[in-house]
Amino acid sequence: MLVTDRIAGRSVQLMATCLCDAFYDDVARATVEVLEHVGCEVEFPEDQTCCGQPAFNGGDWPASRKVVRHTLKVFEGEKPVIVPSGSCAAMAFHGSPLQFEREPDLDQVKALGKRTWELTDFLVNGLGVDSWTGRYHARIALHHSCHGRGTRTGEAMERLLKTIEGVEVVSFSEPEQCCGFGGTFAVTFPHISKSMGQLKIKNMVSADPDVIVSADMSCLMHQAGLAEREGIDFRVRHIAQVLRNAISDS
Amino acid sequence: MKTQPIDRYAKDLDPEVYASIHQTSNRRVLQREGSLFGDYPHANRLRHWAGELKRHTISHIDKYLEQAVTAMESRGVEVHFASEAESARRQILEILKSHKVDRICKSKSMVTEEIDLRRYLEKHGIETWESDLGEFVVQLDDDHPSHIVTPIIHKNRFQIARTFRDHGLGDYTEDPENLTQQARKFLREKYLSSIGTMTGANFVSAESGRIVVVTNEGNSRFGLAGAKVHIAVVGIEKLVPRDEDLALYLNLLARSSTGQHLTIYTEFIVGPRPENQPEGPENMHVIFIDNGRSETLASDCRDALNCIRCGACLNVCPVFRQASGHAYRHTYPGPIGAVLAPNLVGKEGFAELADLPKASSLCGACNEVCPVDIPIPDLLLRLRNRGKEEGAPGSKIASPPMGAWATLASSPTAWKMALKGGHLMNVIPHGMIPVPALRTWLEDRTLPDWQGGSFRRWLRNRKQK
């Protein structure tokens, strides 16, 4: 039985993120399938590249603004822009406006930010979906990525996961601690980034989860990359993959 | 490859120091959460309110400062202003000399650390004792505090025991109670024989000119009890508009910093001893210190001046925990320090500290716990941009250049080609990868297989079906 409400005729634009474009094609696919499952028509503007965050965080704002201006053109219009990443979504509604504070096109940047959503935030708070369907048998350690702080993403993920049969969300210590990815931070401060990651991995693994789930592939890429080097068994999934796999198992 | 100084410091950090910091800061994070949200389920609203009020105060600082000074002077307080550290030190020395004070006991104050007062006074023949237990240990070790609330967060009791023994305070003991007794006995004699005392101020009410000093050891009170002269050294940003605002800030301060409901001792000091009061200092001096604050006020990092020095952002900061406070090379470490320090040192000093704002994963935990809701990550980002604009070397170290990437990411054709070309990464040996940042990444981590273009292909195939 399908518990999820379908909202028909909703047209959205997908911002797949550069990371999914390059490494995590399945996450982008899952995002499309999840959105279609709730009745959205998904449009993928072919000219999209990146949200501009690497240069923004790195402190090279002129370089970042160049990319953001390109993104503004690519995502013209009124449709909601959905991103399978809390971090890229926050870049659109928080980071970009900050670096455009004294720029003539600030209003356009803010307007794009206003209609940009992280995937689960959109499902729960944009579309009003409050339960999910299907089965997913796993103990899940939920990594709340830092860009979700102060947004509704964490709550939205938990809400949906709770309604999936077989899901058990486990808690672990120091959950508020960052995993140390931080974009360019990971290579500018390699030792600190690695130590933060190892601590995070240790805390999560000690809760004995089957899988680590997050709304951000970037954190998971860093964590999984570290864990693999250390020979730690560490399976990661994006929340979109969990939602998609739950449906296919219903 | 050149590495960032803070990263290097963290790498070389003594594991014992790391353990002390991690343990205490983690405990503080839990205590804060318990006491704040336990008592105020809507504590975040309090934080926003406290932030707004502080922002208002700082924006009208000239008005509130004038009001505070008038109130203070009407009660017989002598008020002085110091635009920078040297002027503050000189004025303080003159005051002490004019009252013939040759020994003082002072309570904990970060602004006196900022102007390196103790070493200066001692050089000029004034015996100066830190009466806060942590600061006392710092003094004996000729060290610097590594945290704004917990100065010796980097030390454990075994190290303290050795210090006390080496300075002849008593027999070696690892019992915290006994150690405290040793310090108490030593300091008590200093208190009783000094006629001068010094405090900072946690808050100053503009309305009444009251200065508020909080301690957990009662040391400021003890100092005040016997002294004839009281000097309060105060950063100009310590103002709040009214006495009644203190309730909000005192409640937030104690919970945010140590998880207490209220600090054990809270002094409200309005002026020197009036005629009808049997005891207390006959002379009270307040030194208002600017030392880079006006310049910060005029910058886009003004919000940093709202800080009430609770230390919560340090405790929760994963970078501070890995690197320790000393890694920041300034009185104010941690997230707020990475904003305050490069600002307080002024234009000339900025380049020297331009690496500090980079020492953050921008995780935002600092903003989340800040009792006055300072958007620390935003301020760090602004400073990174400034570092890049000014070409400060510290901000460049180990930072991947972004120009070529920006060109690629604003040209869809080139981008699509790169997505395809990236498949090379799956086959060439890592050592041959021409991007230094990528090599650094691969030193500690693996990279998933390059799948560039797969998603787009899937999407196209699907449409054709």
Ligand code: SF4
């Ligand atoms: S910035 Fe905020 S959290 Fe950090 S010390 Fe200041 S008041 Fe406390």
